[in-house]
Amino acid sequence: MGATYNKTSMYYETSIYGDSFLDLYEPRYIPRLQDDVVFLITEVYKYKPDLLAADLYQDSRLWWVFTARNPNLLKDPIFDFLPGRQIFIPKKEELINALGL
Numbered sequence: 001m002g003a004t005y006n007k008t009s010m011y012y013e014t015s016i017y018g019d020s021f022l023d024l025y026e027p028r029y030i031p032r033l034q035d036d037v038v039f040l041i042t043e044v045y046k047y048k049p050d051l052l053a054a055d056l057y058q059d060s061r062l063w064w065v066f067t068a069r070n071p072n073l074l075k076d077p078i079f080d081f082l083p084g085r086q087i088f089i090p091k092k093e094e095l096i097n098a099l100g101l
Contacts (some may be wrong), residue, residue, distance in 0.1 A: 012042055024051040029070045031098055036088045043083045065095060068089055 008016045014021035049063040057065075061064045067077040070087045074080045090098065 006050050006061075007101055008059060008061045012099075013037070016081055021095070029076065029098070030065055030090060030095070031057075032088070033090065033094055035082070035094070036090055039087055039089045041085045041087065042079060047067070047078050047081055049077060049081050056081055056089065057095060074100065 004016065005014070010028055011022065011025070013026040015026070017023065028091055039052075041052075049066050050060040053062040053065065055059040064077060066081070066087055066089060067074040069090060073085065073087055095101075
């Protein structure tokens with residue numbers, strides 16, 4: 001049996017061959033809910049989705065959630081994370097449920 005990724009990883013759904021080769025990337029599904037929060041990225045979080053994830057979810061490894069939830073706005077997960085951009089973010093409880101944490 002090959003290695004597996006942690007449930008917080010963006011690669012959790014992607015198959016692994018042996019101990020070192022990934023199959024084609026299978027993106028994680030983050031459901032869109034009516035109670036998602038609209039968040040305006042500020043200068044503090046410019047290019048720092050990991051910092052926002054740490055502040056909101058107490059886990060910087062969940063930085064990829066913002067791109068998964070806003071694929072049309074954040075094509076580049078770092079350099080599209082700009083002040084003034086509005087993104088949708090899942091509430092912590094909903095994210096925990098969606099990822100099975």
